[in-house]
Amino acid sequence: MTAVSAVIRNQGVIPLTRIPVVSYPEFIRVVDELMTGGLHCVNYFAWAEGDMLKFIICLANDSDGTIHLLMHKSPKRTGLQLDALSLQHYQLHIFEREISENFGVDFTGHPWPKPVRYAWNRADQSKLINNYPFYKIDSDELHEVGVGPIHAGVIEPGHFRFLCNGETVLHLEIQLGWQHRGVESLFLTKPGLLQRTILSESIASDTSVGHSLAFVSLLESLAGINPGETLEMERTLALELERIAMHLGDLSNVNIGMAYQLASAVFGTLRTPVINYTQTWCGNRFGKGLNRVGGSHYPFNDELAAKLLDLMNKVEETAKPMADRLFGLPSFLMRSESIGRVTEAQTRLIGAVGMAARNAGVARDIRVTHPFASYRNHPIESQTLTQGDVWARMMLRNLELNDSVYYVRDLTRTWMDTHEPVSVPAEEKKLQLAADSFAVSLVEGWRGEVCHCAVTGSNGAIVHYKVKDPSLHNWMALALSLRNLEISDFPINNKSYNLSYCGFDL
Amino acid sequence: MIPELGILRRHGKQYIPDITAPKVPGPFKGRPEISTAAVDEAALADLCPTGAIGKKPVTIDLGKCVMCGACSFAFPEKIKFTSDYKIATNSRDRLIVSEGSSDPIMLDESKIRSEIRSLFGRSLKLREISAGGGNADEGELNACGNPNFDMGRFGIEFLASPRHTDGIVITGPITKNMAAATQICYDAVPSPKLIILAGTDAISGGIFAGSPALDRSFLGRYPVDLYVPGNPPHPLTFVNGVLSLVRKMKG
Numbered sequence: 001m002t003a004v005s006a007v008i009r010n011q012g013v014i015p016l017t018r019i020p021v022v023s024y025p026e027f028i029r030v031v032d033e034l035m036t037g038g039l040h041c042v043n044y045f046a047w048a049e050g051d052m053l054k055f056i057i058c059l060a061n062d063s064d065g066t067i068h069l070l071m072h073k074s075p076k077r078t079g080l081q082l083d084a085l086s087l088q089h090y091q092l093h094i095f096e097r098e099i100s101e102n103f104g105v106d107f108t109g110h111p112w113p114k115p116v117r118y119a120w121n122r123a124d125q126s127k128l129i130n131n132y133p134f135y136k137i138d139s140d141e142l143h144e145v146g147v148g149p150i151h152a153g154v155i156e157p158g159h160f161r162f163l164c165n166g167e168t169v170l171h172l173e174i175q176l177g178w179q180h181r182g183v184e185s186l187f188l189t190k191p192g193l194l195q196r197t198i199l200s201e202s203i204a205s206d207t208s209v210g211h212s213l214a215f216v217s218l219l220e221s222l223a224g225i226n227p228g229e230t231l232e233m234e235r236t237l238a239l240e241l242e243r244i245a246m247h248l249g250d251l252s253n254v255n256i257g258m259a260y261q262l263a264s265a266v267f268g269t270l271r272t273p274v275i276n277y278t279q280t281w282c283g284n285r286f287g288k289g290l291n292r293v294g295g296s297h298y299p300f301n302d303e304l305a306a307k308l309l310d311l312m313n314k315v316e317e318t319a320k321p322m323a324d325r326l327f328g329l330p331s332f333l334m335r336s337e338s339i340g341r342v343t344e345a346q347t348r349l350i351g352a353v354g355m356a357a358r359n360a361g362v363a364r365d366i367r368v369t370h371p372f373a374s375y376r377n378h379p380i381e382s383q384t385l386t387q388g389d390v391w392a393r394m395m396l397r398n399l400e401l402n403d404s405v406y407y408v409r410d411l412t413r414t415w416m417d418t419h420e421p422v423s424v425p426a427e428e429k430k431l432q433l434a435a436d437s438f439a440v441s442l443v444e445g446w447r448g449e450v451c452h453c454a455v456t457g458s459n460g461a462i463v464h465y466k467v468k469d470p471s472l473h474n475w476m477a478l479a480l481s482l483r484n485l486e487i488s489d490f491p492i493n494n495k496s497y498n499l500s501y502c503g504f505d506l
Numbered sequence: 507m508i509p510e511l512g513i514l515r516r517h518g519k520q521y522i523p524d525i526t527a528p529k530v531p532g533p534f535k536g537r538p539e540i541s542t543a544a545v546d547e548a549a550l551a552d553l554c555p556t557g558a559i560g561k562k563p564v565t566i567d568l569g570k571c572v573m574c575g576a577c578s579f580a581f582p583e584k585i586k587f588t589s590d591y592k593i594a595t596n597s598r599d600r601l602i603v604s605e606g607s608s609d610p611i612m613l614d615e616s617k618i619r620s621e622i623r624s625l626f627g628r629s630l631k632l633r634e635i636s637a638g639g640g641n642a643d644e645g646e647l648n649a650c651g652n653p654n655f656d657m658g659r660f661g662i663e664f665l666a667s668p669r670h671t672d673g674i675v676i677t678g679p680i681t682k683n684m685a686a687a688t689q690i691c692y693d694a695v696p697s698p699k700l701i702i703l704a705g706t707d708a709i710s711g712g713i714f715a716g717s718p719a720l721d722r723s724f725l726g727r728y729p730v731d732l733y734v735p736g737n738p739p740h741p742l743t744f745v746n747g748v749l750s751l752v753r754k755m756k757g
């Protein structure tokens with residue numbers, strides 16, 4: 001039987017009435033068929049409308065660039081029970097957990113019906129973050145190690161609970177939610193265009209460019225604005241600069257964990273001119289202020305282009321000898337090879353995205369499969385490694401760093417040859433968003449797939465806004481990578497993923 | 507040749523020799539200057555996403571400003587951001603910049619507790635608490651200790667255990683979910699101790715102000731020793747701010 005679902009493409013808009021609303025058994029059947037056929041879930045969420053609870057799933061087909069949409073709905077009531085789809089498709093576990101936490105839906109048979117982030121508006125206020133139902137072990141031989149929410153370094157909070165046999169970790173349970181700021185509800189209660197844009201830049205500020213690009217693209221598609229090729233090139237350059245800066249920072253941080261001071265210093269200080277360049281462009285080292293709906297306050301110019309080419313030369317000349325040395329060092333190889341390994345099968349099972357997928361044999365890259373901005377006309381090549389260990393995550397950053405440098409160079413030259421004037425950002429009062437519609441926007445940030453969705457009401461006002469950071473999928477990869485590893489390997493392994501806390505907690 | 511030698515030679519010296527003096531490139535937004543030009547003040551105040559702009563006289567509250575620049579784009583004759591990054595102070599009122607003023611933002615010396623300079627002037631260890639921080643604030647605090655800004659040379663350092671530190675630095679708007687941990691961590695720091703708020707989110711909640719997911723009651727219980735504005739705060743703002751708190755600075 002063929003699946004019944006609506007089909008759109010990345011940054012597409014569709015009237016809500018054109019998305020099939022099916023019974024829950026039919027929903028299960030169609031989703032099962034599509035996911036068995038290889039589609040992966042980029043979002044699945046619910047929102048309340050009157051006394052109804054509406055659910056929508058977005059499944060991406062990586063081979064033809066389509067996104068399948070399907071809905072089901074139920075009267076909103078306490079104790080609503082639905083069969084868990086996670087049983088067949090484990091990657092849905094986190095989405096069902098979130099729906100359950102927010103609306104009190106009981107997904108029967110769910111393997112892991114635990115809170116996600118203790119959102120302020122969760123259905124069951126008696127569940128408290130300091131009372132998380134951790135897995136317990138009943139053994140005199142084993143012990144538990146608890147770390148966090150506050151960690152040793154200057155990083156975001158999260159709690160890690162290790163179940164250990166001596167030095168060996170049997171299982172790591174990760175409890176998040178400490179960073180929950182209520183981002184999604186603020187998108188509705190702070191409705192100004194500029195407020196929303198700044199919120200998008202603040203979801204995970206190390207991905208300011210990635211998240212704000214997802215936001216402005218979503219708004220532009222709802223408003224029917226074509227940003228034009230020049231602006232798209234400028235946004236793409238900013239996104240690749242964010243990737244370069246973060247990859248350099250992570251190459252540095254893992255080396256701190258390995259006590260290889262030289263590589264840490266070289267990669268770390270090389271990040272400085274990259275983020276200072278972004279500051280020269282827009283005044284902010286994290287690219288805040290660059291992405292605005294319909295235009296830019298900081299149009300690129302010839303002087304910036306020339307400086308960018310110089311910067312790329314500097315990055316290449318500095319990073320390459322250091323990387324050559326690092327990846328040939330026996331001590332580095334010993335500390336990274338086979339450490340924190342996640343298999344391809346596990347990666348597919350949990351629906352990992354971005355680098356957390358590409359280091360373990362799963363070629364998932366929105367820039368290639370659902371291209372946006374300049375990746376449509378200027379394709380980028382994406383790399384996939386198979387080892388799935390700390391080494392692969394480091395090597396992948398190294399390879400992607402080089403690819404981004406080449407890509408930025410090419411795109412800068414194209415910009416120099418073809419650029420046209422870029423307009424100032426759109427005026428809020430002139431924006432009319434499509435009414436009664438659904439829109440989805442996918443961006444490949446440096447961690448992976450960023451997904452923003454919006455539902456509009458009859459006057460075009462946004463009635464529901466949904467954000468997904470790649471870390472929503474990927475924290476499970478970190479948990480799996482710890483199995484049977486020595487607990488002392490946790491820091492380098494954790495740094496090798498560098499997942500987002502606030503992006504998950506929202 | 508041993509490859510490390512070539513790499514080291516290329517690496518060279520990275521530190522900024524005089525941390526009080528470097529110029530920050532580009533359209534960096536530091537201390538604003540507000541002219542006395544007459545503009546539609548209501549329209550100006552309305553456009554600000556965080557309510558940082560006051561009317562009659564026109565003011566900008568750097569404790570609320572997320573440095574988006576929108577006011578300066580819409581009213582260039584009224585508002586300009588200078589690249590003066592020395593905008594940290596120990597007085598909440600001094601974060602409010604009024605029209606007609608181009609004075610630097612300074613600390614209120616009379617409010618600095620006497621033990622701060624005698625105890626922490628040459629060594630200050632800090633415990634950072636991210637309580638909803640977006641990871642840019644944290645990134646910039648980490649950068650303060652990197653080979654460029656190198657605040658370790660002034661004896662300023664972030665440490666893991668609150669027991670070994672002289673105060674806390676809070677980033678983020680302080681979420682409900684981090685409220686208890688923030689208090690526990692502060693309690694674990696031996697007295698006398700400092701509280702530093704780093705970034706607009708920590709100072710006022712920033713774009714998250716008013717969110718029901720926050721619990722900022724901790725700040726009502728203790729005096730704050732230093733406010734470091736910025737979205738995120740620039741490392742130069744943080745290092746210079748902390749130095750002027752714990753040491754008597756020239757000029």
Ligand code: SF4
Pocket residue numbers: 553554555556557558559566567570571572573574575576577578
């Ligand atoms: S720069 Fe500051 S004061 Fe001006 S509009 Fe933005 S947040 Fe408001």
